[in-house]
Amino acid sequence: MCGNFGFLGKRLPQDDAELLPARVVEIFKTMGRETEIRGEQAGGGAIFARDRANQAIFVGEKVVNQKRKNLTQSLESAFSKTRRKAAGKGAKASDVAVLGIWHYRFATSSPPAVLETHWHEWMPARFANVWRVEEGKWICGRHLVNHRITHNGDFDGWTIFDNTIENAELGLWLQRVLHTPNAALGDSPKIAGMMDLLITQGMWDASLRLAHQLAIAESTRDACGGRTPSKDAPNTAPTEVEIEEWSAIAEKVFLSHQGKLLMPYASSMLELSRKHVNQFEQELVQAFSQHHSIGQWSARLPNFVKTAIHVFFHNNLYQATKLFLSRAHGSFGLVTASTLSEATLVVSAWGQPIATGFNVQDDYMVYASEPAAVDAVLSHIPRSYRLDLDQKGGEIAWVGVNHITVYSMLEDRELRSSELEERWIPLQGNSYILPPEEHAADPVQRDIQEIPKILKSIEQSWDDPTSFNRQTADYLVELLIEKAKNLKLERVTDTPAIDLLITGVESSLWLGERFAQDLTLICPALTVKTISSNQLLQRLQYDGSLRLGKTSIVLAISQSGQTFPTLQATNALEELHLQGNIREFFILTGELCSLMGTAISQYYYQESSFTRRIFINGSGRRTAEPTTVAIAAAQATLTELLLHVAKQLRARFPAHQGAFGMTLSTADVLMLEKMKIDFPNRAEAIVGITAKGKINRSSDYSQLLQSSKKWAQHIIEAPLVWAIHSLYIALTVGLGIPFIQTVFRIIFGFASLSIPGFLLPLLIAADILIYIFGPWLWSLALRYFQHRPLLARTGKRSVVIGDAPWIHQLLRCYVSKLFSLSYGIASLDVHGGNPQDHMLHQYGHRVVRGSLIFLGIPDGRRSPMQKESESAIVMSGKQAIGVQNLSTGAEIIALGHDPAIAHQSFQDAIVLSSSNIDTSFDRQITLEELRESRFTGFERLLASYVFFWAMAKQVASFPLLQYQHWKSQSRTRIMTTAAPVSRATVDRTKRPMERSGSR
Known part of the structure; x- marks a missing residue:
């Protein structure tokens, strides 16, 4: 249950020298607020910058959110400090583009931790010789290479060696092949490792390493000394020294052919002369055959060379992502970024959503797992459009500031501009698109x-x-x-x-x-x-x-x-x-x-x-x-x-x-x-409000608010008593005036007498007892003045909601979420049951002094069946009241339309107003049952919403124990990953995409 989102756009003159311009920070906050519903346990963000040597680098930060904090605020607070620190060390804004990637996480494959939080990289930034084509010429430069990913979904495994390697084994294999350990437990870090393996364009060392795995190695065991990959298995993958030797050979042959490899007027290294590439390939096979270790591969050597040359020319960020997904198993909302391509991103949707949006007038694009995050940024801007990638068939989008190339995995081709044009969703004046939800202090x-x-x-x-x-x-x-x-x-x-x-x-x-x-x-x-x-x-x-x-x-x-x-x-x-x-x-x-x-x-x-x-x-x-x-x-x-x-x-x-x-x-x-x-x-x-927004403080609404206050007082009793007793201790101990002793000194002082010696120990004992049992004594006093049951148990309360199955199920979830962030000292347990069926059997043995029972009662005046239902629920309530100790039992609030429920010995009854009742009982039973399920039961549900909201609002406002009652710690508003059934349960087919090598 995670969410990707990000920004890619031109740097504007007003952006000054900020690594992340203020306008983009505001866009991040807008998109972050919309993405929080996908998970708020942890988050990370990364941007491109340039170091003192003018190398492209990532500047990033990750945080694990505290229980009652807002992730968007927490992440930006930490990230802004990281950006300032990076700027202090010489990092400067990239003039190519402004690019930011963010990810919010709900932990699934590993627990919340900074290490497990996205973005992910496997290999740290390292220098490598990278060949490029500029103005029709080959140029080799020493570049800082770093690849990062964010991912929403599940990565189950990857197919290589004619076999699907599961995630855990894949991680052990990557550690050996890449000669880089990685302690992360989750599935997504392995995708980062795969990107380090698959992004090879212009780099002979990376190309030869990948070619060895695709064309020479026969299983993951080859990298583990012939053993099944495990933590203690040896590393027998080609060493970095060996790969450097192979690179030197390839580089030498490449230099002798580079002038002929490009087509005339070529603008990229993909525009190659097939004839001269074949000649280069043959000569490289000959050169490698002279090497003492490579020469032993004989029959497999041509395929090794062919694969290495292919990935050297082709496997940029876009092609590497295509190759990865062509063999991947799971569901993917995937974003890949590389310092070798700082003006573009690759975003992919397959089994998970990705929406992209383009602001034409300001030359920027945004993307998000949550389409509403795109809408929130662009819906008010003219000439803005959204394009949702096809997650069912799978699509991979290579995006720049003002361009997009979309590859269909299902059709194994890039889509034409005319096809994409038909799918652009205009965000202004579109009856299909609702405006974003407005911010509210209490949603x-x-x-x-x-x-x-x-x-x-x-x-x-x-x-x-x-x-x-x-x-x-x-x-x-x-x-x-x-x-x-x-x-x-x-x-x-x-x-x-x-x-x-x-x-x-x-x-x-x-x-x-x-x-x-x-x-x-x-x-x-x-x-x-x-x-x-x-x-x-x-x-x-x-x-x-x-x-x-x-x-x-x-x-x-x-x-x-x-x-x-x-x-x-x-x-x-x-x-x-x-x-x-x-x-x-x-x-x-x-x-x-x-x-x-x-x-x-x-x-x-x-x-x-x-x-x-x-x-x-x-x-x-x-x-x-x-x-x-x-x-x-x-x-x-x-x-x-x-x-x-x-x-x-x-x-x-x-x-x-x-x-x-x-x-x-x-x-x-x-x-x-x-x-x-x-x-x-x-x-x-x-x-309490009309459809036009006018206040309507009806008797129903007032009843609900008034009744909720007493139960709220039950919940906040413990912290309030704690505060009173703390103040009592502070005064009596701090000022040295024990209460009982002081009172008696005053009394005897008026009589000009001293306290008798035999009485003093008794007074001291009385003060000690107050210190020990003070919280309970304050509770009794508080209950007396608030007119609440005196002998109810102290401590955390339990609420049992009894109503029709669909109502009590909805309310159980509702109330538990209202109190999900409450502090333990001012919280409650929530249960639910059908009072006409199993509620008493499930909870009757758990009723104690002060148990809170909320009963929704059908209107028994409507029909004989409703009368029986009302009687059965009232009986359940009375049986619960009968479970007593010290003449005190459960506290019951009854909610319904029949005034008779106010005379059933319940502590409180909320009687909702209703129309005149025909008591002849001659109406059809079906009609009255439908009235109950579609309307009167619905009224009880709405009334319960108001009652428990008012109760939670009062608890959440208690000083020093405030919390946001409209959210939970993890913000799992929407289940966006397997919950718990995996997407893999449903058969899916896809056409094979172009693959490099035979495995």
């Missing part, structure tokens, strides 16, 4: 307050027949109508295929599961299943029991549109769709422009057509980890879809049973429609 509060506005925009979108959502929904309905007509024919088989499969992970999956249950309630004959994206990936590869057929429809849900397992499942399912193995494939995301959208061939340039396969919830990109508005928007969108499907199917099949055994009448659908229309007003009352 959770901002997200909650925007819920009414987003719900209103969703409603307007679905009311518009031409909107993207309606177009997609109408297409889905067409497919369902077609399926309903053929229902009897399809059910003839013993194991009918799934009609609709819904997939996602975590919150997206839980919402999908509830949607599937509700759709099945409406259409019992429709076979609807749900599965996590990780399980789907595994079963697509190894298990044929998914029951997907040629008539099956699949819906994948991901708020970000790039959650790794769901994105990889999207790629696999789209392949099934293209092959005709499933009928259709839809996605639901937070915004139209997403990687999942790209995966199903939705393009985002202004003239592109809409695929009618994407649902958009309109919440956009959200950086707060405790997610609220994204969940609300997805729930509302799925409700709109559910009602649209029900309405259209009922209209198309008006008979009593309708399509798929439909259980709702036209009147029922209209009643649900009315509930949906009323819901935004209820949301405004709950979150």
Whole structure:
């Protein structure tokens, strides 16, 4: 879960002599803030500069972020010092270009450490003779050679010697071949080692070393004395002295041929005369055959020479990256940079995203794993464009300040300019691109307050027949109508295929599961299943029991549109769709422009057509980890879809049973429609603000804030008591006035008496007891004045959230993330369960004095089924209260719509306002169950968001213990690497790319 980003542009006159101009620092900060959601454990940055000898050098810094610090600020603080120190030692800005590469890391293959943090290099900077072609002439110079990489993804292995060498073995082999040890444990450092091996253009020593491995060596054992690579295996790879001898021979022959090798008017060393290269090759074979060790290779010598010459002329940064990826296994968002090419970068996307963006008017480009980072920099600048590399087929881009060459791994060719032009995404006036999220001091509060506005925009979108959502929904309905007509024919088989499969992970999956249950309630004959994206990936590869057929429809849900397992499942399912193995494939995301959208061939340039396969919830990109508005928007969108499907199917099949055994009448659908229309007003009352942004301090909102204060007081009790007791000790000990003794001295002093000798030891003992048990005594006093239970346990509290499965799962994640950065002395443990099922069995034995239980209770006034549910939950609550010690047990807050819950002996009850209730119970059970899942349960969820946010806000504001409640330490807002299923689980094919040598 990592992120690459960077900048490459011309140096402007106003940049002065700064190694990294101030304008680029601001671009770094903008992109860094957007990339933090991919991981904030550690980060590194590097730029090009020139040393006193005018050699190109890297200046870089890495940091491991502290738990409650911001990585962007921490990295720039450290990096700026490093740049100043480098400037003090004579480093000066490169006049060729301004180039910066950055990487943010979430540790996967190795723990967070500076050594494991990107950028990575294997071999340190070293001098080498490097040949170049300038103005049609060969020039040899002594250059400082250094290659660095940043990588997002997983590097599993590399194919050489007709075998795939796994990462760990590859590292041991590289240490011997390169004669450079490397202590890093991660997979990415091995990529840096491969770049040191593969970048050979213009360098005879590097070219001959690589040629030996490609054409002479037969296995990794050759470099390890015939043994399997291990830490204690010997190094029998060609020594540096041997390679110097070979280089001297090659250099001598090369000098005798160099004048003939280039084509007339050649501008690079790739423009060669094939005839003269062949002559050079033959003479070099003859020269090497005279060498005492090389001459023994006989039959393999010509291939060795041919390979060495080829990589000497061709293997620049770009070609070396192509060669590496042609044999690599894993997923790669890869950036490679070299001091030999300080005005260009190579960025690659294969199984991981890379977006590039170009600012035409200011002559610079940016790139990022997170497309929003590119948008944040360029969206306000005229004539700016974004190009997303194809991560599915694999693309490698060689980029300069104002040019880009893109190589397609799938098609094994460089794409034409006209092909790239069709893919440029304009960032201004593009209805497919949402503006970047504005910065907020409290993103959770901002997200909650925007819920009414987003719900209103969703409603307007679905009311518009031409909107993207309606177009997609109408297409889905067409497919369902077609399926309903053929229902009897399809059910003839013993194991009918799934009609609709819904997939996602975590919150997206839980919402999908509830949607599937509700759709099945409406259409019992429709076979609807749900599965996590990780399980789907595994079963697509190894298990044929998914029951997907040629008539099956699949819906994948991901708020970000790039959650790794769901994105990889999207790629696999789209392949099934293209092959005709499933009928259709839809996605639901937070915004139209997403990687999942790209995966199903939705393009985002202004003239592109809409695929009618994407649902958009309109919440956009959200950086707060405790997610609220994204969940609300997805729930509302799925409700709109559910009602649209029900309405259209009922209209198309008006008979009593309708399509798929439909259980709702036209009147029922209209009643649900009315509930949906009323819901935004209820949301405004709950979150305390209207869709237009006006404050609405309703009774619901005020109740939630008031009730949250007491639980917040429970959490901050320990640090507050600690502070009081510390002050007590400081005063009584510091001033030498023990409290009890001082009081008695004052009392006896008024009577002009001294304290009796027998009483003094007792007073001293009393003072000692206060010092020992003071925190508990202060707790009792504090609880008394705050009207909280006196005898609850002191210390860390536990919260158990009891509600319907989809609600308590969402809230458990939400609350735990709100407190993920809280200090241990002011924190809480979070659990969840279904109070109608297993909650008491799971947590009843763990109830202690002061346990906090938050119960969401359905409105029992609505139907007999809801009444039974309410009674069951109330019973669970009362049973929890019954677990007592010292006449004290759990503290329960009940949340619901029925005023009766306020009279159930719970410590607190939050009764949300509701419309008038018809108590006749003559309405359809299905209708009331849908009311509960789509609306009243949704209201409880929104109310819980406000309650726990207010509680966390108060805890996070406690002096000296402040923390950012809207994020976690690692900032894993999006799962962007295997989570936990690897991308390799899904079969993938690629065409072989041009390779040097036979192995």
